[in-house]
Amino acid sequence: MTETHIAYTYDTDDKVLTQDDPHNHGPINLANALRYLSGTALPPRPYGCGRCAFFVIEALKFGGAVYDVYADKGYAKNFGPTLVDMGFKALDNVSKLSDYTTPMTGDVVVLDEWTGHSGPEGHMQMYDGTYWLSDHLQTQGFWPWTGSNLPANAATLPTFTVYRYTPPGQ
Numbered sequence: 001m002t003e004t005h006i007a008y009t010y011d012t013d014d015k016v017l018t019q020d021d022p023h024n025h026g027p028i029n030l031a032n033a034l035r036y037l038s039g040t041a042l043p044p045r046p047y048g049c050g051r052c053a054f055f056v057i058e059a060l061k062f063g064g065a066v067y068d069v070y071a072d073k074g075y076a077k078n079f080g081p082t083l084v085d086m087g088f089k090a091l092d093n094v095s096k097l098s099d100y101t102t103p104m105t106g107d108v109v110v111l112d113e114w115t116g117h118s119g120p121e122g123h124m125q126m127y128d129g130t131y132w133l134s135d136h137l138q139t140q141g142f143w144p145w146t147g148s149n150l151p152a153n154a155a156t157l158p159t160f161t162v163y164r165y166t167p168p169g170q
Contacts, residue, residue, distance in 0.1 A: 026064060026066070026168065027064065027087075027167045027168055028060060028063045028064050028065045028086065028087065028165060028167075029063045029064050030063055030105065030106035030165060031063075032062060032063040032064070033059040033060050033062055033063030033064075033065070033106070033126070034059065034063075034105070034106065034126065034128045034129075034133070036058070036059045036062040036063070037055060037056065037059035037126055037128070037133045038128060038133060038137070040055060040058070040059070041055060041133045041134065041135060041136050041137050042135060042136040042137070043136065043137060049135050049136070050121070050135070051135040052076050052123050052124045052125065052134035052135045052144070053071065053074060053075070053076035053079055053121075053124045054074075054135070055133075055134060055135045056079075056108060056124045056125065056126050056133075056134060057079065057082070057124075059126065060086060060108075060126075065086045065087075066086070067082050067085040067086050068085055069081045069082050069084075069085040070082065075120065075121045075122055076110060076111070076121050076122040076123050076124035077110060077111065077112045077113055077120075077121060077122025077123075078122075079110055079124055080110050080161055080163070083108055083110070083163045084163070086165075087165055087166055087167065087168060088108060088163035088164060088165050088166070089163065089164055089165075089166050090161050090162070090163055091161075091162040091163070091164055094161075094162045095159075097142060097157075100142075100162055103127045103162075104127070104164060105127060105128060105129040106126070106127065106164070106165050107126070107127045107162055107163065107164055108124065108125070108126045108127075108162075108163045108165075109124070109125050109126075109127075109132075109142075109160050109161070109162050109163070110122065110123075110124050110160060110161050110163065111123040111124070111125075111144070111158045111159070111160040112158050112159045112160065113158065114156065114157065114158035122158070123144045123158075125138060125144060132144070143157075
């Protein structure tokens with residue numbers, strides 16, 4: 001059971017003056033989030049350590065993100081609703097890498113699981129304006145593995161969703 005507590009302030013005529021809604025999250029400072037993530041990510045390597053979602057979410061929390069929606073099993077591929085709850089919006093015109101030609105600083109990508117990967121977790125990464133960061137610095141480009149081609153043991157590229165932060169009120 002989930003409970004939501006909203007505090008109201010009333011004037012003498014019982015009119016609501018303010019509403020303290022825990023779902024009304026403040027702005028995220030993406031620069032602080034990326035500073036945190038770049039300071040905690042492991043050095044470049046062929047693959048990360050299996051903690052990509054943890055590193056990205058912790059960085060966003062460091063930047064001020066608040067959320068009430070939690071990912072199922074903590075798998076990276078399930079964090080889309082959490083990102084939306086934080087104020088990110090999925091880019092609906094991106095379905096393959098060739099559609100995504102201009103990443104913006106602060107973009108977060110959630111990759112679904114893919115054939116040949118060791119588990120069902122998927123992957124999560126954040127763009128710092130130059131590199132993709134997750135639990136490691138991805139100097140090799142968009143995909144979280146070394147090289148621009150599909151890993152030898154994978155049958156197809158994973159599907160992915162790009163999330164872009166929109167500050168409150170915009």
